[in-house]
Each structure stands twice: as structure tokens, then as C-alpha cells.
Amino acid sequence: MKQPINIFWFRRDLRLEDNHGFYEALKADKPVLPIFIFDETILSKLPKDDARVTFIHESLQTMQDTLKKDYNSSIAIYNGTPEEIFTSLIKDYSIETVYTNRDYEPYALSRDKNIESLLKTNDISFNTYKDQVIFERNEIVKKDGTPYRVYTPFSRVWMEEYKRNGVQFFPSEELLNNTVKDIELPNLSLIDIGFKEANVKVEHYTVTPTLIAGYEATRNFPAQDNTSKLGPHLRFGTVSVRKMVNEASKQKNITFLKELVWREFFMQILWHFPHTAKDSFKPKYDRIDWRNNETEFKAWCEGQTGYPLVDAGMRQLNATGFMHNRVRMLVGSFLCKHLLIDWRLGEAYFALKLHDYDMSSNIGNWQWVAGSGVDAAPYFRIFNPTTQIEKFDKQHAYIKKWVPEYQELTYATPIVDHKEARERCLRVYKEAVS
Known part of the structure; x- marks a missing residue:
């Protein structure tokens, strides 16, 4: 009889620490198999030297190194459509629950609906969590329940809610010993998925108290290059948005924090108005x-x-x-x-x-x-x-x-x-x- 497991599905959250869905999976009562799927539906539209694919692959390998060295475990990396991969996983493992963090883009919503349906027909639960934003969906809306269409009142209510409740961190890194051990899992190279290493790399981000404090004074002058380069890291979740928001809120000048609020404003607009x-x-x-x-x-x-x-x-x-x-x-x-x-x-x-x-x-x-x-x-x-x-x-x-x-x-x-x-x-x- 196969050992019952839970699966955590990495997507826009490529980090081991302060990862909400991963934390929930790790503290449950079954060993966790972490997976990542290079989704062919997305990859088929990209150039073969796309820097973002290289960045994702490098981020996964960094996580792999930590898991292998310290916990004798790893991430199973697949290439295909999510439906194909999960159909195969269901045959190979006795899966109780699949955990993941929510994504709000139209394709992601459709994909997750299909996966949830597939899992349900196999008596597998699908649990999703908020991770890439501080507030999601209907959490910041007008008193009548309709979405804000103007940034300023949205940001005002966002700030009030943040000051009132703060954020909860999820110390997933403290529970990594609860991952599946001692089995050979697929770990694909860029070549395996039909790509090659990009010539231009995604830059490291710089978020220091000095940069945040001086952001308003310098951000409009491109020659000074005093931007954080944080965008790709928030997009792919190599850094926790909760950590960044907390760092930004410590400063008296909140211009940098407001940029993070703009990000959430546009996310909720796309969620409410997918057209x-x-x-x-x-x-x-x-x-x-x-x-x-x-x-x-x-x-x-x-x-x-x-x-x-x-x-x-x-x-x-x-x-x-x-x-x-x-x-x-x-x-x-x-x-x-x-x-x-x-x-x-x-x-x-x-x-x-x-x-x-x-x-x-x-x-x-x-x-x-x-x-x-x-x-x-x-x-x-x-x-x-x-x-x-x-x-x-x-x-x-x-x-x-x-x-x-x-x-x-x-x-x-x-x-x-x-x-x-x-x-x-x-x-x-x-x-x-x-």
C-alpha cells in the first residue's frame, strides 16, 4: 500500500520561508511532496532563451540545494500541462490533499478550477491560500461591497486595514523536515524543458532602509537607477510580500509602500474585472x-x-x-x-x-x-x-x-x-x- 502524502504545488511563491500554503501543508499530518510544473501552455508562447524561465529554474535549484543538503528531500520538477502531471501523480501516489497559494489571473483561475475538478473526482482535497498579496479579492471594497475603481480611496482603506491588523507571517522554513524523504524525484534541466540559459539575467533586488527612505526623492530620475528591482522577485515569489511591506512601513516616507499598494490595486481590478x-x-x-x-x-x-x-x-x-x-x-x-x-x-x-x-x-x-x-x-x-x-x-x-x-x-x-x-x-x- 502506498504511503499517504500531501502535495504542495509551487507557482508564484518560489521560496521556502514565510510561504503560507507551504506552511499549511507542512503542519498537516502527512509528509509533503513539493512539486513545480513548467506549464507547457505558458512555455509554448515564450522565446527559448527567456530570462524569466532561467530565473525560475535557478530559483528552484537554490531551493533544491537547501532541501537536499539539510533535509534529505527535494522538489519534484515536471514539464507538461498541469492536468497531465496531476493525472500521473494520482496514479503514482496516495494523495490526500493538494495545497497551493492562490493566483488571480484569468488563465490561473481557469487552470485551478480544472485541477480542483480533477482532484475532486479522485477524492482529493484542493486547499488554496492567500500569499502573494496582503489583501485579496473582496477584502478591500467599498461599504456597499463593490470594488474600488480609484486608487486613492483604495489605498486609504488598505493602509487603515494594514495598520489595524498588521500581517501574519508563516514560518514554513521551520517545518521543512516534514517533507517526503529518500526518494528519487525528477529534477529537470533547462534543456529538458526545451529552453537554454538566458544571456541577460534577472537582477538581484535591493531594498535597504536608505533606498526606501530616499525613494520619493530619487525615483523619477532614470540615470540615478535608484529603483529596487524588486518586481520580478515579487512576481515569482522569491521574496515575501509581507516582509517587503513591513520593511517599507517602518519608514516615515511611505512612497515606496504606496507602490506596493498600487500593485495590489491593479490585482484586485483584474480579479473583479477580468475582461x-x-x-x-x-x-x-x-x-x-x-x-x-x-x-x-x-x-x-x-x-x-x-x-x-x-x-x-x-x-x-x-x-x-x-x-x-x-x-x-x-x-x-x-x-x-x-x-x-x-x-x-x-x-x-x-x-x-x-x-x-x-x-x-x-x-x-x-x-x-x-x-x-x-x-x-x-x-x-x-x-x-x-x-x-x-x-x-x-x-x-x-x-x-x-x-x-x-x-x-x-x-x-x-x-x-x-x-x-x-x-x-x-x-x-x-x-x-x-
Whole structure:
């Protein structure tokens, strides 16, 4: 007779410490088999040298090393669809309960519903937990139970709830001895899943008291590069959001903390309004007559628009998988409003390139610059890509790094005149939304 076990399914929570679902699994009364699935449904859409896949694989190996060295156990790593893998696991093990942490994106919700159904037909429980956010789903809503659509009141209630209740930590690292021992489990290489190591790596994050305290004063200047690089680590859960929020809340300046609240605001928007993954939150904005000029879109993607700050941002993105947040707003606005190219095309390009790509934040911010989302910039707010240099890169240090030829004859001619593009945008938007 097979030994009864529980399974913990790692997803967006690639750490052994302060992991809510893992903690709940480990403190139950059965040995825990930790697993990770490289989901072919997702991998099939990615380039074979995707830096995020390399990062996930490296993070798993780091966890493996700890489990093998200190606990004589490991993580079973699989490649396939979740349905295929769980069908196989059900045959191989006597599983009582599958534990995991909740994910809120449309695909994840559909996937988990299917897995729960599969497990139920085999008399296996499926227990999910809140881990990647402080507040989820309906925990921060208006008094009438409807979701907030504006950030400021959402953040105010979020802060009040956080101050009132704080956060509970889950010391999963103290229970790692409760994992399954002494069995050979699959541990796949990148080559095994059809990928190769990325040339560009996900950067380590830097969250120090000094950075948090000075965040408001320095965050708008891309040449200073005083951002935390925390995004990918929150996205894949290599760091606990509870730990980061607590660190940020210790400082008198709460600008950094508010950025973490923005992340949760966009997450709850996508959860309450899943149609925004494809459609504008404000339906009338889907009436905009986008030009979608392929040549101009290509120039934007390659950083060849003739506008130095826009081009610097796109070249930084293409070279590093990162773009400074201030510059993200500018390049997004430029695409939608100067070039009249659909925000969805920009969102898809960022999804392909950004190491910190998170569907809810990416969609939320793209709809913000396009004017079509919740709490969005009004359509008549159009960033001037030249005066933005004076405000945020006055010494041209950022531009010089990424567009060294910007003062040379070889540099691209501006693909659109700012004044003419602005007037065209106002006309086209007004016709659509009036």
C-alpha cells in the first residue's frame, strides 16, 4: 500500500520561508511532496532563451540545494500541462490533499478550477491560500461591497486595514523536515524543458532602509537607477510580500509602500474585472480608430523613433529586460497618443520583454496611459517627450548611456511631429469618446 502524502504545488511563491500554503501543508499530518510544473501552455508562447524561465529554474535549484543538503528531500520538477502531471501523480501516489497559494489571473483561475475538478473526482482535497498579496479579492471594497475603481480611496482603506491588523507571517522554513524523504524525484534541466540559459539575467533586488527612505526623492530620475528591482522577485515569489511591506512601513516616507499598494490595486481590478485583460475598462475607448502603423510600431520597439528619451527606454528594455518606471509612462503614452497605436500591442511587447511582467500591473498601467482604464490619465494629457528630458534627464546621462548617437547625423529623424501628433490624438480620441 502506498504511503499517504500531501502535495504542495509551487507557482508564484518560489521560496521556502514565510510561504503560507507551504506552511499549511507542512503542519498537516502527512509528509509533503513539493512539486513545480513548467506549464507547457505558458512555455509554448515564450522565446527559448527567456530570462524569466532561467530565473525560475535557478530559483528552484537554490531551493533544491537547501532541501537536499539539510533535509534529505527535494522538489519534484515536471514539464507538461498541469492536468497531465496531476493525472500521473494520482496514479503514482496516495494523495490526500493538494495545497497551493492562490493566483488571480484569468488563465490561473481557469487552470485551478480544472485541477480542483480533477482532484475532486479522485477524492482529493484542493486547499488554496492567500500569499502573494496582503489583501485579496473582496477584502478591500467599498461599504456597499463593490470594488474600488480609484486608487486613492483604495489605498486609504488598505493602509487603515494594514495598520489595524498588521500581517501574519508563516514560518514554513521551520517545518521543512516534514517533507517526503529518500526518494528519487525528477529534477529537470533547462534543456529538458526545451529552453537554454538566458544571456541577460534577472537582477538581484535591493531594498535597504536608505533606498526606501530616499525613494520619493530619487525615483523619477532614470540615470540615478535608484529603483529596487524588486518586481520580478515579487512576481515569482522569491521574496515575501509581507516582509517587503513591513520593511517599507517602518519608514516615515511611505512612497515606496504606496507602490506596493498600487500593485495590489491593479490585482484586485483584474480579479473583479477580468475582461480588462483584453478590453478597455471604459468601453467607449475601444471605439478609438487606432492607426497601428507597422513601420512606426517597429521603430518604437527598436528604439528608433527619433525621440531620445523614448528610444533610451526601449533600448534599455530590449537590452536588460527592465525599464525605469518614469520612462515606462513616457514610452507608453508616446505609443498610444503620438503614434495612435493600440495599447494592447504595447502591452504584449512589454509582456514579452519585461522580467517583472505581471499581467495586472502591466494591463493597469497601459490602460492608464491610454486613458481607457480605471483611475486613468485623461485622454488630453499627452506627455511631451522633449520637455520630459528637461524634467527627468537634464544632463542627458540616461540618454547618453542608451542612445550614444543621439546628437549625431546618424540618429533617427523624429517619426512624428509632436504638435501635429498631439492635435491628431485629441481629434481622434474626442471623436471616439464623445
